[in-house]
Amino acid sequence: MRSRWKQWSEQGIPIPVLGLVAGLLLVVATVGVMSYRNWELSGRNDALENTLADYRHREADCTAAIKAGTDFLLAANNFDYRKPDDWTVGMAALTAGPVHDYFATPKVAQDNTELIKAGKLRKTATVSDAACTVRQGDGVRVIARIDESTQNFQTPDPVKTTSAVWVQLSRDSGSWKAVDSGRGDQALRADLSATQPPVVPTTAPAPPR
Helix, strand or coil: CCCHHHHHHHCCCCHHHHHHHHHHHHHHHHHHHHHHHHHHHHHHHHHHHHHHHHHHHHHHHHHHHHHHHHHHHHHHCCEECCCCHHHHHHHHHCECHHHHHHHCCHHHHHHHHHHHHHCCCEEEEEEEEEEEEEEECCEEEEEEEEEEEEECCCCCCCEEEEEEEEEEEEEECCEEEEEEEECCCCCHHHHCCCCCCCCCCCCCCCCCC
């Protein structure tokens, strides 16, 4: 029985050509597999780079939001009856949305000034710790611990407390601004329906958070 190689040779098909074709097919198959692997690895690398970029973006947002949240908490929890107008101005500058509209209202500013002056309210506070928690869309929530010292005309000796608070922030014209804040379940926006600033208890003399 004649071999297939001999049959091909008798039919005029050179054996070296067949070997070359076989070699080329092997090379093409190898290159194809390597190209697919390179494409697959390239896709994974791109996905990883995109993931890293997303985490860096989130980290930068978190850092900026903590800074804005800290600035807001310091403005909200530091005031002096000897400079009563500064408090409402600072609150309006660091907020957005309904909260900003509330503090930017002249009547509200006047009422807050009178309240702070009448009660001889003084409060100092420092933010001892802060971190990002929940992120929803373009919003970031920052929680913090603040050390407070408050006094009024009935409590001349400062009352010192430590409180856990939160601030909800959102982008406004490229900057992070507070849109809500509170202690526990209490929210600042819940107080905005009042036409007058909330009455401040003598044991904890403070305007809205």
